[in-house]
Amino acid sequence: MTSPSPAPTAAVPVQEHLDPRVPPGEGSGTRPRRRAARRLGVRVLAVVALLGLxxxxxxxxxxxxxxxxxxAVWDQLVRLSTTHEGIRGYSGSLLVEHLGMSLRRILIGSAIGVAGxxxxxxxxxxVPWIRVVAEPVVTFVRAxxxxxxxxxxxxxFGIDETPKLWLLAIAALPPVAVATATAVHGAPADLVEAARALGASRWDVIRDVVLPNALPEIFTGVRLAVGIAYSSVVAAETVNGVPGIGGMVRDAQRYLQTDVVVLGLFAIGVSGLLIDGLLRVAERRLIPWRGRS
Structure with missing residues (x-):
């Protein structure tokens, strides 16, 4: 006598998400998109509130x-970006040309300072004895x-481009030097000894062990150096700085053109944010292991 076969049961849908806080049907990419949208909304509200204040x-x-x-600042943005009533921008140069000249100075000066x-x-x-001798000098210049x-x-060097570039280079050099020296000096001794035991030369140890280990701290120093050079552009362009965004700000200050001064500050700040964002992207590409165990 055969036993009766069990009655078919309805298929129970498998729950896609184990987290009860996630509503059914939402994909794994929904929450990051919502968080990004919330962050964007908060930032827009903050900008609107600041404009209101x-x-x-x-x-x-x-x-x-x-x-x-x-x-008034918006009107100056429009006027300095065009030719208005026969006047081209500010002192014969458009706003983008002033900003481009300053960015060129910052790029060259920062490159010299970072390399040095x-x-x-x-x-x-x-080299320990050079560190003992030169470290106080670097600290003195940084201060x-x-x-x-x-x-x-x-x-x-006169009043042309050379003193401006030297100023930005000197401002950018100490942060990179301090960050690099600290990171190189703190390289893991076991990795260095292992490389030497395998026959690596002094340069091979620096290139293949020390510098890759120090790269995250070096990149932090580079970002600080570029920021310091950018904040020094107004000082660099106090003499014969037009065209240049810092020179424009200094010249407008003499004639109480506060709206032009504020516009120049916004141009420096926004372009600085964009440059720092590009450095962050480069950091993520060049140092993908940073922040991971």
């Missing part, structure tokens, strides 16, 4: 030479404000 401050001040309204800082940092981190030695650079 700015407008209230301008209204309360009642003096556009003291606090210009957002509309890398070489000096490697030497300081690998000096840019305007403190800009006058000396003008005496040495």
């Amino acid at each position: 700015w407008q209230l401050a301008a209204t309360a001040a009642g003096n556009p030479s003291f606090v210009p309204a957002p509309r 800082g890398l070489v000096l940092g490697v030497v300081l981190g690998t 000096l404000p840019p305007l403190a030695y800009f006058s000396l650079l003008i005496i040495w």
